[in-house]
Amino acid sequence: MEIGIAIAVLCVVLGGVVAQWFAWRLRLPAIVLLFATGLILGPGLRIIQPSHVLGPMMQPLVGLCVAIIVFEGGLALDLRELRAAGEGVLRLTVIALPLNWVLGSAAAHWIGGLAIGPSLLFGAIVTVTGPTVVLPLLRHTRLRKRPAAFLRWEAILNDPVGAILATLVLQVLLFRAKSGYGTLAIGAVVAKLVVSVGISAAVGFALALGVRRLFTRDLLPETLKTPILLAFALSAYAVCNCIMEGAGLVASTAFGLALANLHVTGLGELRRFKESLVVLIVSCLFIVLTSDLDRAVLAHLSWPILGLTLAVLFVVRPVAIALSTLFSGLSWQERALSGWIAPRGIVAAAVAGVAGLRLEEAGYPTAQLVMPAVFAVIAATMVLHGFSLAPLARRLRLTLSDTPGFAIVGATPWTTGLSRVLNAAGMPTLLVDTYPGALSEARETGVPVLQGELISNHGSEALMERPVDYLLAATPDPMYNGLVCARLAPELGRERVFQLSPGAYRLDLHRGISREMRGKVFGREDFDFDLFERLWKAGWRFSVEAPDDAPETGADGQRHAIRLMLLRANGALAISSPEDTEKPLSRPGDRAVMMRALDSAVA
Template identity: 60%
Template sequence: MQATNLAIGILCVLGGGIAAQWVAWRFQLPAIVLLFAIGLFYGPGVGLIHPAAAIGPYFHPLVSMAVAFIVFEGGLALDLRQWRQAGEGVLRLTAAALPINWVLGSVAAHYVGHLSWGTAWLFGAIVVVTGPTVVLPLLRHTKLQPRVAAFLRWEAIVNDPIAAILATLVLECLLIKPSYSPGMSLAAVEIGPHLLFATMFAIGCGIFPAVLIKFLSSRDMLPEILRIPMILAFAMGVAAVCNLVMQGAGLMAATVFGMALANLHVTGMTELQRIKESLGVIVVSCLFILLTADLQRTVLSQLSLSIMALTFTVMFVVRPLGIFLSTIGARMSWQERLFVGWIAPRGIVAAAVSGVIGLQLHEAGYPGANLITPAVFALIASTMILHGFSLRPLARALRLTLSDEPALAIMGANAWSTNLARVLHERGIPVLLVDTYAPALDKAARFGVPVLNAELLSVEGQESLEERPADYLIAATPDAIYNGLVCARMAPDLGRQRVFQVSPGVARLDLYHGLSRDSRGKVLGEPGWNFSLIDSLYARGWRFDSFIVEETEGEVRMEEKEGMLFMTIRKGTAIWIFSAEDVMQNEPADGDIIVMFMPPAQTAAQPAGEAPIPA
């Protein structure tokens, strides 16, 4: 019976988590809010699962290891080259804002939440963290400007382990009994050396395995099949070892390990990036459901007006005031300061720390310690809902987002791809023409088309593309193999159904003898539309043209237009690029934009943007 209940619990957690992620992706909703709701339904709602009771004393250590994996994943994203762009703001948000928010949060907990001073200081230490488990998924679904995204990303990942250690130190200060002479400072004698040793030990444990992996990889002493397992084992191992020294030090070690790997430029990290992102989705989904489901109804019954008042004070007063004070004189615009001052969702680390530390303080007899867990979860729920749903609208209002229109990147600047980019640009479609040869981009630049002189297979090219992110890609160079490499590189970021390349030739499309589907993009148009054909048609006078679909009797007669259909665009929604490999073809609707490659007679008679498709 117990095995059956465990199987049902695993099915509910995994199934509910992945379903919530898909619904969030499909309807552009914050996934964290859905996961939180599922956890409340499973646990306090219907009592279907009780993780702590089912797993026993291993529940919180497993949560700690899962959180270590999440911060390790975040550390891999902290490239120090980003520091040049957002360094001052990041430093203010970590070194200055954290202690200010701690003091303000503790004062609010005492005077607004009516907690004792000891309990208030602990609450303030727990809630200074902005969880990467919440921030990073929100950043993936919002096209923020790179500088603003760097502020939130660095703050969430760097502050996460620092806040966990801070909460542990506060707890030790509250519980420790000094064994030295009364005249000596407790913090200096017992807490200070412990903190210094734990910090240095965690940093060393994070850097050493990264250097070791770099050493082994560069000397061909680490087989590919063991690279990723060894890295993941090190990430979990250093976190476990450092947690033995001080609770929370493991998160710092895992973060430093990830940062060291990212900045030592260890080869073969592309595969790890793909795997850790997939694992991260599963881990975050399961953790949020399990931690929320573990809430007891007695905890929820302790929610009171004072706790709700404390929650809104932290959100609307403490965080904005702390960011305002810490960024005085910083090279940050008022829009950036306002945005960062509002967006501060709390996540798994705050939930996990409050559940363990709050219980220890309560057992020690501190008054009001039993209110830490409900107060922290009230703040988590409120920030996830309000910040999750307001992030995108607020960023748009403050003009801190990139274009929300679906954007297209075209790799390879030649005569016909430049013509295509110009037609799309004149229609107001975000398009970026990319080439490694700068003079090839001159013609498009003269027409006002955004261009990028970079190699997309390079780190510089990837970083440049992040500043003007694309949703779709067409590789249009004469080299079919290079086109396939670009599509294979961009597929994990954009999606395999959104990267296209000019046909490499009918023979190379054979699934067995030709290019592997994983090594190329989808075919642009028909298999016979290779680069030579399109280029020769352009030389004979064929040109791209665009038309707006107008339905008069509910039907669009595409056959009246002679030419090659390349794409259908629905502004603000999607770009459907025609491919013979598509299982289903999109049907144009009223208001859609049709882009076709047409012979000279029709393009001359119907200038771009003037003639709609008749119905």
């Protein structure tokens, strides 16, 4: 038994991380590889069977993991974003969800051949567009802010609501099977639904207010802040789930949403930790639920199920979105994207596995088809939507630039000149400064600019809305440069944030500072602010040209050019640093960004 559990844990955890790494390297949707890994390990090779290993503990553990996921999703919901895209979010959650339920149920009955009861349950389950699938897709797709907000808010809010709707339908159907009628039960169950949702939301907000009080009054040590938040999220889920199945997800979501919008201090470490935790949880859950599929479920896949899947993909969702967004402020491109992208994920699979079995035990005909029908929709949407989101969004012009962007912090004459040359060479470059006067020259010459303080939440959020992948902090203050790099490293990656050298005589002291508190040194040890300032005043200018491996100093020993970076043929940047063991070498098709003396001036 212990060996079986060890093998299952090894396959699930290691398989999930390896699948995520391959997806990152190959630029593929991670959910597709996770789904395939689960099918291979479970129904394919039968290496792991989670329900046999975990037994009755499997469903509660899955529920607790989903609670952490929706809590993390709630932390990402900013009400300022809702105000900017409020109409679209309201229509996608309040109007589109019941339309999806009605149309999905009709398709299940008339196309899939399910009886009315199982059809209603199927329609309720597939209203859920899970954050476990949508959020990872959004991280790998450079969508514009508004369409990304539509998909994110819909997935996070519809997830608990759809789960409760499925529970409501299941309870009505079970009551009808037991008593012979269900009409009288509907009012009572709907009342219980409203009350449970209200109580769960209140519990989540009350916990958030309590956390704010604990944090602001310094009643918790730093080491307990992250554990107490996770404990509260799980406790809210467990307690409210006792009121009604699925209500715990509302409490966890409300807890995260309230924390994010009450602006509770001390959440920075939690945000970075929970992102890594959620990636691991999502990876494991996908493999667990997919590998737990029985071959008998796959045997129920048939032409009517295939027809139902196609109807959900190409009729139910597009029609529901088209009707719910009529006469709205959404553009046709945003409506088209929302009408197509609706991947179902872990919550749909977990609910279908339990609800379908209970309905079958109650004696409903065709109830055994609920799980394979939901599974077919999950598989189809994950694969088709996972691969099509990025190209469709590009075709509809709803993405930011695919070319990696470069941000330069600190507007001076030489950084303005560098930004202008890089933009002209096809490298999207953004010049950032807090002083509007420093940005005037760049703005007049067509260089994209951002006025803001990047170490503030508002400034860093404004930067993340731009297509920025690399950053160079180039102000005269080395300490401020390091602070900017430390603030943005978790978002951009520590290997992509650079700062000017503090000067050769202070470099040893600079290297003594942890990399978590600063950026990589840009270029060479002598590439400090004074050097570029002096060269610019002496007449040196920037250019982009074919790489030249010739020495940058002449026969007289004087420097006549310096190479700053390489623009790779695939659009990436190659920036050298004295902290790297190897200097990036030029490849065919690369271009070099140089700073050269245009006259007889030398350094």
